[in-house]
Amino acid sequence: MRRVTPDTIAVVDLAVCDRCGLCLPLCPPEAIHLELNILTVDVATCTGCEKCIAPCPVGALTMTPLNPNSRLLAPAAHA
Amino acid sequence: MPDVDVLVVGAGPAGAVAAWQAKQAAPELDVVLLERDRAVGAPVRCAEGVGDAGLREFANPDGADWASRRITRVIFQAPDDTEVLVAERGVGWILDRTRFDAYLAAEASTVGAAVLVGAEATGMSRNGNDRWHVRVKARGREDVYRARVVIGADGVETMVGRWAGLDTRVPSRDMESCAQYVLEGIEFDPDAIYLQFSEAIAPGGYAWIFPKAVGVANVGLGLVALKTDGRNARQYLDAWIARRFPTGARTGYTVGGVIVHTTIRKTYADGVLVAGDAAHMINPLSGGGITNAMKAGRLAGCTAAAAIREHDTSERRLSAYHRAWMDLLGEDHLKYYRIKQALEHMDDAFLNSLARTVNRIPPQKRSIGRIFAHALIKHPQLIPVAARFFV
Numbered sequence: 001m002r003r004v005t006p007d008t009i010a011v012v013d014l015a016v017c018d019r020c021g022l023c024l025p026l027c028p029p030e031a032i033h034l035e036l037n038i039l040t041v042d043v044a045t046c047t048g049c050e051k052c053i054a055p056c057p058v059g060a061l062t063m064t065p066l067n068p069n070s071r072l073l074a075p076a077a078h079a
Numbered sequence: 080m081p082d083v084d085v086l087v088v089g090a091g092p093a094g095a096v097a098a099w100q101a102k103q104a105a106p107e108l109d110v111v112l113l114e115r116d117r118a119v120g121a122p123v124r125c126a127e128g129v130g131d132a133g134l135r136e137f138a139n140p141d142g143a144d145w146a147s148r149r150i151t152r153v154i155f156q157a158p159d160d161t162e163v164l165v166a167e168r169g170v171g172w173i174l175d176r177t178r179f180d181a182y183l184a185a186e187a188s189t190v191g192a193a194v195l196v197g198a199e200a201t202g203m204s205r206n207g208n209d210r211w212h213v214r215v216k217a218r219g220r221e222d223v224y225r226a227r228v229v230i231g232a233d234g235v236e237t238m239v240g241r242w243a244g245l246d247t248r249v250p251s252r253d254m255e256s257c258a259q260y261v262l263e264g265i266e267f268d269p270d271a272i273y274l275q276f277s278e279a280i281a282p283g284g285y286a287w288i289f290p291k292a293v294g295v296a297n298v299g300l301g302l303v304a305l306k307t308d309g310r311n312a313r314q315y316l317d318a319w320i321a322r323r324f325p326t327g328a329r330t331g332y333t334v335g336g337v338i339v340h341t342t343i344r345k346t347y348a349d350g351v352l353v354a355g356d357a358a359h360m361i362n363p364l365s366g367g368g369i370t371n372a373m374k375a376g377r378l379a380g381c382t383a384a385a386a387i388r389e390h391d392t393s394e395r396r397l398s399a400y401h402r403a404w405m406d407l408l409g410e411d412h413l414k415y416y417r418i419k420q421a422l423e424h425m426d427d428a429f430l431n432s433l434a435r436t437v438n439r440i441p442p443q444k445r446s447i448g449r450i451f452a453h454a455l456i457k458h459p460q461l462i463p464v465a466a467r468f469f470v
Contacts, residue, residue, distance in 0.1 A: 020336060022334075024238075028248065030241060036201075054309075055336070057334035057335070058258075058313050059313075
């Protein structure tokens with residue numbers, strides 16, 4: 001299945017994340033991983049559906065613009 | 080490459096009981112129990128409440144150091160703080176999960192299962208033969224365990240199920256986002272648990288006070304994010320505590336997810352069983368999962384042991400576990416789930432009025448059945464809810 005690149009993707013703030021794992025089964029494409037106590041969102045798999053954002057008990061996940069040219073996070077994300 | 084018969088991933092109540100029961104049922108088998116964290120039972124992600132009868136199937140709480148408090152009363156609170164006391168005998172216990180989980184793991188160890196802490200399964204594959212190859216990271220190095228049966232008891236993350244190709248995803252409406260503090264120096268009845276229902280306090284869930292000692296309690300709430308006003312669970316909890324216990328000392332906190340869904344469609348695959356939270360085996364009405372997990376762990380451990388003895392760990396053989404679970408509790412959870420859906424439509428005004436209706440029943444006569452009957456007479460809108468209970 002061809003994936004359409006989303007405008008924004010979920011990004012985790014590891015300083016806020018409690019590693020509870022709640023977001024993993026909520027992710028339809030299974031883009032979120034928790035390994036060796038580090039939560040990661042796979043940039044290439046996240047579809048930007050936002051299903052993980054509101055349920056995070058501490059608000060550690062936010063939607064962040066994806067720069068379609070570089071496939072890196074745009075600097076504006078942190079403005 | 081270590082060769083084992085049963086590899087259990089996760090040493091919570093489901094995993095520890097699975098390892099314990101598998102080794103006890105078939106002492107000749109090599110059973111290994113993996114715990115990712117550095118201590119079994121920590122960090123606690125739980126309100127620690129458990130029913131008396133279910134607990135006693137596995138452990139005797141009388142005088143046990145892992146039992147913090149015996150509970151003899153349940154107090155429901157309406158949105159306007161109206162209290163409804165439901166008196167029952169031998170209601171339950173508040174555990175100390177750091178000690179309780181360690182106790183269960185020690186039981187597994189006593190019968191001869193190997194318990195490894197700080198050991199994290201990071202992936203697994205099957206490569207066509209009759210064993211799973213499970214990658215395990217521990218103390219900075221990676222080993223590959225070869226296992227005849229892998230039991231996934233890895234909680235809400237449920238990675239083993241995912242690796243085995245099972246669908247362990249949860250719809251947003253069936254995920255409770257929870258936050259909890261340990262509060263000290265607060266006043267409440269230390270023999271009671273308190274449950275407060277209100278769409279303003281904990282939309283789609285409830286707030287709780289579970290006593291750990293006189294003046295000390297787990298105070299938390301669970302909510303469904305789809306129903307909130309945009310605040311997260313911890314912000315809802317902070318607001319509730321600011322109103323109810325403004326002077327309480329917050330000596331600990333935890334957050335986590337409770338899956339209030341029904342058992343996943345398939346809890347087994349070739350050489351794989353999934354148990355406890357990982358298989359969504361939580362009572363969707365109460366959010367309670369500890370005894371469910373232990374019962375599922377017992378079924379999984381015994382099924383795995385018997386299957387290995389018969390030299391048949393195929394999906395077909397292991398499906399007996401799923402059937403046994405559905406007969407034991409899985410079908411009940413489907414009914415509870417329907418009730419949960421029906422109850423979602425009660426607003427705060429209705430709950431306040433319901434609490435007053437129930438308080439007209441003398442306390443000694445307040446059984447759940449009688450409350451239900453009275454409630455139906457005064458609040459006919461509950462009839463569809465009652466009907467669903469019997470469907």
